[in-house]
Structures are given as structure tokens and as C-alpha cells.
Amino acid sequence: MNIYSIAYKNLLRKKTRTALTAGGIMLSTWVLATLLGFNRGYQQGLNRDIDNMGFQVLLTAKGCPYEAATLMLKGGTGLRYMPENVVSTVYKNPEVEKVTPMLMQGVFDPNKGENGAVAAYLGVDAATFPGMKPYLEFKQGGWFTDNKAYEAVLGYEAAELETREVGDKMLIPGVDREIKVVGVLKRSGTQDDGTIFLPIEAVQKLFGKQGKLTGLGIKVKKDADLDAFENKLYDLPDVQVVSMAQVKTTIMNLVNSARVIVMGIAGIALIIAMAGVINTILMSVMERYAEIGIIKSMGALPLDVFKMIWVETAILCGLGGAAGIGLAFLTARLAEAAVRYFLPYAPNGALVALDGGITAFSFALILCGGLLSGIYPAWRAARVRPLEAIRSEGE
Amino acid sequence: MENNIVISAQDLSKVYRRGSEEVRAVDGISFEAFAGEMVAITGPSGSGKTTLLNLLGCLDNPTSGTLSAGGREVFGGGRAPGERELTLLRRELFGYVFQKFYLIPTLTVEENIMLPGAFYEAPGAKAALDVMRLLGIERRYRHLPGELSGGEMQRVAIARALINSPKVVLADEPTGSLDSRRAGEINEILRSLTRQGITVVMVTHNLELAGRADRRLEIRDGKIHAA
Ligand SMILES: Nc1ncnc2c1ncn2[C@@H]1O[C@H](COP(=O)(O)OP(=O)(O)O)[C@@H](O)[C@H]1O
Ligand SMILES: [Mg+2]
Numbered sequence: 001m002n003i004y005s006i007a008y009k010n011l012l013r014k015k016t017r018t019a020l021t022a023g024g025i026m027l028s029t030w031v032l033a034t035l036l037g038f039n040r041g042y043q044q045g046l047n048r049d050i051d052n053m054g055f056q057v058l059l060t061a062k063g064c065p066y067e068a069a070t071l072m073l074k075g076g077t078g079l080r081y082m083p084e085n086v087v088s089t090v091y092k093n094p095e096v097e098k099v100t101p102m103l104m105q106g107v108f109d110p111n112k113g114e115n116g117a118v119a120a121y122l123g124v125d126a127a128t129f130p131g132m133k134p135y136l137e138f139k140q141g142g143w144f145t146d147n148k149a150y151e152a153v154l155g156y157e158a159a160e161l162e163t164r165e166v167g168d169k170m171l172i173p174g175v176d177r178e179i180k181v182v183g184v185l186k187r188s189g190t191q192d193d194g195t196i197f198l199p200i201e202a203v204q205k206l207f208g209k210q211g212k213l214t215g216l217g218i219k220v221k222k223d224a225d226l227d228a229f230e231n232k233l234y235d236l237p238d239v240q241v242v243s244m245a246q247v248k249t250t251i252m253n254l255v256n257s258a259r260v261i262v263m264g265i266a267g268i269a270l271i272i273a274m275a276g277v278i279n280t281i282l283m284s285v286m287e288r289y290a291e292i293g294i295i296k297s298m299g300a301l302p303l304d305v306f307k308m309i310w311v312e313t314a315i316l317c318g319l320g321g322a323a324g325i326g327l328a329f330l331t332a333r334l335a336e337a338a339v340r341y342f343l344p345y346a347p348n349g350a351l352v353a354l355d356g357g358i359t360a361f362s363f364a365l366i367l368c369g370g371l372l373s374g375i376y377p378a379w380r381a382a383r384v385r386p387l388e389a390i391r392s393e394g395e
Numbered sequence: 396m397e398n399n400i401v402i403s404a405q406d407l408s409k410v411y412r413r414g415s416e417e418v419r420a421v422d423g424i425s426f427e428a429f430a431g432e433m434v435a436i437t438g439p440s441g442s443g444k445t446t447l448l449n450l451l452g453c454l455d456n457p458t459s460g461t462l463s464a465g466g467r468e469v470f471g472g473g474r475a476p477g478e479r480e481l482t483l484l485r486r487e488l489f490g491y492v493f494q495k496f497y498l499i500p501t502l503t504v505e506e507n508i509m510l511p512g513a514f515y516e517a518p519g520a521k522a523a524l525d526v527m528r529l530l531g532i533e534r535r536y537r538h539l540p541g542e543l544s545g546g547e548m549q550r551v552a553i554a555r556a557l558i559n560s561p562k563v564v565l566a567d568e569p570t571g572s573l574d575s576r577r578a579g580e581i582n583e584i585l586r587s588l589t590r591q592g593i594t595v596v597m598v599t600h601n602l603e604l605a606g607r608a609d610r611r612l613e614i615r616d617g618k619i620h621a622a
Contacts, residue, residue: 294499295510297491299483301482304514
């Protein structure tokens with residue numbers, strides 16, 4: 001006989017009540033762990049996405065820079081154009097290590113999906129683009145080498161979507177031109193997975209955009225002053241400077257302000273769960289006044305009774321918290337899907353990154369909250385006088 | 396005889412205040428209980444039997460008077476022990492049995508009997524088996540209280556009171572919710588304890604059972620009416 005098994009068995013006495021209370025704790029743990037995991041996952045994903053772009057600065061034609069950046073990240077369309085000669089202008093700057101010109105083109109394909117969809121093609125420079133993305137690995141084939149060739153490299157998901165392999169031909173809708181697939185990339189966990197890469201001059205020719213670009217990726221030398229360089233670029237006419245560092249901060253700020261609200265909700269959920277714990281344990285103490293009195297008449301000290309009730313609270317919160325953590329792991333993918341649906345931009349890869357630290361922190365927080373809630377009921381129980389048991393006997 | 400006094404009360408009183416009214420539930424009772432005797436306390440409802448029993452068992456503090464238990468003065472001369480001291484005293488000296496048994500419904504018979512062990516170094520399974528055998532409930536050890544008859548539940552409660560080898564067993568109407576056959580059996584069990592030197596003080600309404608005790612104490616209005 002020990003107080004742990006007494007406490008545990010007492011929780012089984014009112015199963016529904018115990019289950020409801022533990023359920024409340026489970027939900028608040030779930031919300032907490034998921035939010036913390038999301039915060040970490042989103043940040044990691046965003047960093048990865050932006051670092052994997054291979055360049056720190058992106059030049060686009062004038063327009064809203066963040067819209068442009070978002071479109072770039074999502075692989076969207078509707079971008080404005082800038083003249084090709086910016087390449088040489090930019091390259092003259094001593095800070096520049098590499099530049100790579102890009103031309104994004106979206107084509108509406110009426111045969112895709114139920115109502116048609118936009119297929120996006122990214123024209124890239126065969127000479128410079130692969131060097132900026134050294135992490136891209138091929139599942140099949142390799143990069144095109146001729147900027148004029150009607151050839152394509154497909155991202156992993158794009159290849160699955162188009163059901164094409166190396167050697168297959170694919171038709172570009174609207175311009176009725178067949179191109180040959182020369183490479184399929186391995187999954188990289190970035191937006192490149194969904195992209196169809198074409199040689200830049202081929203895209204210019206196919207869509208009549210000779211001498212035009214939608215973007216220019218700039219890789220800056222390691223020891224260069226990034227801020228000063230960006231300031232110089234601002235002087236260029238008709239050009240937007242998108243600093244990936246700024247994009248990162250801006251997106252993180254947006255996400256953080258939303259997170260403050262959601263963390264508030266998590267806090268309220270925690271408080272409600274704690275109120276539930278106080279209520280449940282207090283009720284269970286009240287119902288057992290006589291029993292507690294008997295236990296004390298049999299030689300239990302106030303501290304023993306306090307411990308017994310506290311252990312009960314800890315078991316309740318521990319089980320609820322563990323279930324909440326489990327639920328968070330189980331629903332991480334689901335939560336991700338929901339986040340992707342509601343946020344304008346979400347990075348690739350795992351959005352809800354649950355790890356040991358987050359798990360331990362959420363569990364510890366819930367347990368502390370629970371133990372705090374248990375203090376009052378346990379104190380009430382500890383104060384029960386043995387006599388009260390006998391008094392309630394009546395004649 | 397002096398050495399065998401287990402509980403000694405001198406001029407013990409308990410006064411309850413209800414508004415401006417004073418209720419002298421126990422009114423100047425002096426009483427001694429000896430080792431191995433069975434004392435029956437009788438009297439009409441509201442006469443102060445339960446209050447007296449609680450005072451003797453150190454479950455309640457007297458308003459005035461002195462009380463010694465196990466050869467030590469517990470109350471008296473303005474002395475009132477703290478909760479810890481009283482608890483330790485209860486562990487060592489007393490076992491309590493109540494009309495309503497107060498078994499813990501979530502614990503088995505064996506666990507109920509071994510309950511003190513959850514809180515301090517108390518006799519374990521071997522001692523529990525011994526008392527269960529003594530009370531004839533050893534086959535019920537895995538059962539929950541809800542699965543037992545009233546008579547069996549009271550046996551479990553007595554077993555629980557005995558697990559600590561108390562010097563005094565205090566029983567407040569232990570047969571009050573039992574039929575006369577079971578009441579007789581429980582009474583016999585309590586009687587048999589005296590043979591091991593245990594003092595049994597029992598409150599009862601049943602005059603026939605009271606007649607089988609070594610001594611009878613009749614209480615009226617908080618005073619000893621007849622001994
Ligand atoms: N906690 C209390 N507060 C006020 N009065 C009490 C309390 N306990 C008992 N009494 C009163 O003391 C008297 C004796 O009660 P009790 O000892 O329970 O009698 P008995 O057990 O003989 O029926 C009764 O008048 C009862 O109402
Ligand atoms: Mg009574």
C-alpha cells in the first residue's frame with residue numbers, strides 16, 4: 001500500500017470526471033506543444049528556404065517587393081519585367097560574387113485539374129544557376145548546358161505531377177511547343193521541388209520576352225558589407241531590391257504577431273484546464289471528507305494527506321499532459337495542413353517541428369500548472385479533522 | 396490495579412456553543428478504563444456518548460479536565476498537544492471502529508486493512524493476514540467493500556483498527572447498522588479482543604449487548620447516570 005496507488009485508484013472512482021479533466025489538460029498541452037513546434041518548424045523552414053535560394057539579394061522589376069518575394073517563393077506568376085542589361089550593371093559592383101538571371105513565366109493550362117491551373121516555368125541561366133544551388137541533386141539526368149535548348153529540368157514534385165521522366169517530352173500549353181526532359185531533381189524540401197526549370201533564352205524566345213528578366217539573384221562575397229551594397233542597388237532605376245534577410249524578418253514578424261494571439265489562447269486554455277483541475281480535485285476532496293478523516297484518525301499526518309491529494313493531481317496532469325504530447329505528434333501533419341491553408345506563405349518541409357526540448361517544456365509547464373492547482377485542494381484535505389468523519393455519521 | 400489503567404479521565408467536559416446557548420455535551424465525567432476490559436457506554440440519543448468516546452480517543456479536545464492515555468497526560472493543566480503529537484499517539488494507542496465502517500471503496504479488503512502502511516511504517520501483509528484470519532475474512536481479501544455484507548464490512552473495519560496492535564479499541568455503535576445475529580457476532584469479536592489485553596470501549600444502544608460487557612456506563616445529559 002502506498003499513497004500513489006491510493007491516489008491512482010481514487011482517480012478511477014469517477015472515471016468520466018477524471019477523463020474530462022484529463023481531456024482539458026490534454027487539449028491545452030496539445031495546443032501548447034503544437035504552437036511551440038510550429039514556431040520552431042516555421043522558422044527553421046523559412047531559414048532553410050531562404051538560405052537555399054543561393055542568393056542573399058533578389059532584384060525584381062518595380063512593384064511591391066514582398067509580393068514579388070512571396071510570388072517567387074511560391075513559384076507564382078504575374079511578375080513585371082526588367083531589362084537584361086542590369087546583369088552587367090550589377091556585376092560591376094565589387095561586392096558581387098555571382099549573379100544569375102531568371103525569367104519566371106506562368107501559363108494557364110486548361111487541361112490541368114478540374115478547372116485548369118497555372119503551370120510555372122522558371123528560365124534559368126545554365127552557366128550560373130546550378131553553381132548557386134549546389135545542394136540540388138539529380139534523381140535522373142542533369143542540368144541543360146545550352147541556354148537556347150528546348151529542354152527542361154523538373155523538380156521532384158513537378159516530375160510526379162507531370163508524370164514525366166528523363167527522355168520524355170512535355171508540351172508547353174499556349175505556345176504548343178514540345179520540350180525534352182533532361183533531368184529530374186531529388187526531393188530537396190524547398191520550393192525547387194515544384195519548379196519546372198528551362199534554359200533562360202528558351203523561355204525568352206518561347207514567350208516573346210527577349211532581353212527581359214523577372215529576377216536577378218545576387219550572391220554577395222562573404223566579407224562584403226551587405227547593407228551598403230543593398231543601398232547602392234536602391235539607386236538603380238526601375239528595379240526593386242529584395243533583401244532576403246529583410247524578407248525573413250518581415251515574414252517572421254508577421255508570424256510572431258499572430259503567434260502572440262495564439263499563445264494568448266494557449267494561455268487561456270491552460271488556465272481553464274487548471275481551473276478544471278482545481279474543481280475536480282476539490283470536489284473529490286469534499287466527497288471524501290469522511291474518508292480523509294478516517295485516514296487521519298488512523299495516523300496520517302496533514303503532510304501525508306497533502307501528498308496524497310497532490311500525487312492525485314500530478315497523476316491527472318501527467319496523464320493528460322502525456323496524452324496531449326502524443327496528440328501533438330499525431331496531429332502535427334494535420335496542423336501543418338491547416339497552417340498552410342491559412343497562411344499566405346509557408347515554407348516547405350515539416351512546419352510543426354516537435355523535439356525533445358519542446359516536448360519536455362510543454363509537459364513541464366502543464367505539470368507545474370497542475371501541481372499549482374493542486375495546492376489548494378490538497379491543503380483543504382490536509383486540514384480535515386479526523387472528527388469530521390465521525391460527526392457526519394449522525395445518530 | 397493502578398498500573399493497568401489505560402485511559403484515565405478526571406472531570407472531563409466538552410462544551411459546545413450554539414450562539415448564546417451552551418451545550419455541555421460532556422459534563423464533568425471522571426472515568427478509568429483498565430487493560431483488557433470491555434466497557435459499554437449507553438444512554439439516550441444526544442446524551443453525549445459519541446462526544447465522550449471521541450474525547451477518550453483523543454479525536455477531540457476537551458474544554459476542561461484532564462485526560463491521560465497510555466500512562467501519559469495528554470490533556471490537562473492548560474496543556475493541549477499539537478496535531479502531530481496527537482497523531483503519533485493515535486497510531487500507537489488507539490483503533491477506531493464506527494457504525495458506518497468508512498472503508499475506502501476503491502481499495503480491496505486487504506488494502507483497506509493495510510492502509511496505515513501507506514503513511515508510516517506499519518505492519519505489512521503478514522499482519523494483515525493474521526487479523527483477517529482472526530476475523531474470518533481472509534477469503535475476502537481481494538474483494539472490494541461494495542461486494543461485502545454489512546457484517547463483513549464491519550469485520551474489515553475492525554481488522555483495520557487492529558493492524559497497529561492498539562491498546563484500546565473505541566467503537567461507536569459498531570453494531571448499529573447490523574441485524575441482531577451479525578450484531579452478536581461483532582460483539583463477540585470485540586469481546587474476544589479483551590483476552591489479548593486490549594481495552595474495548597463501545598457505545599451501544601443495544602442493552603443486551605451492553606449487558607455482556609464487563610462494565611456498563613450510562614450517560615444522561617453528559618453526566619454518568621449509573622455505572
Ligand atoms: N460539533 C458540535 N457542535 C455543537 N453541538 C454538538 C456537536 N457535537 C455534538 N453536539 C451536541 O452535543 C450533544 C451530545 O452529542 P453526542 O455526543 O453526539 O450524543 P450521542 O452520541 O449520545 O447521541 C448533543 O446535544 C449534540 O447536539
Ligand atoms: Mg453518537
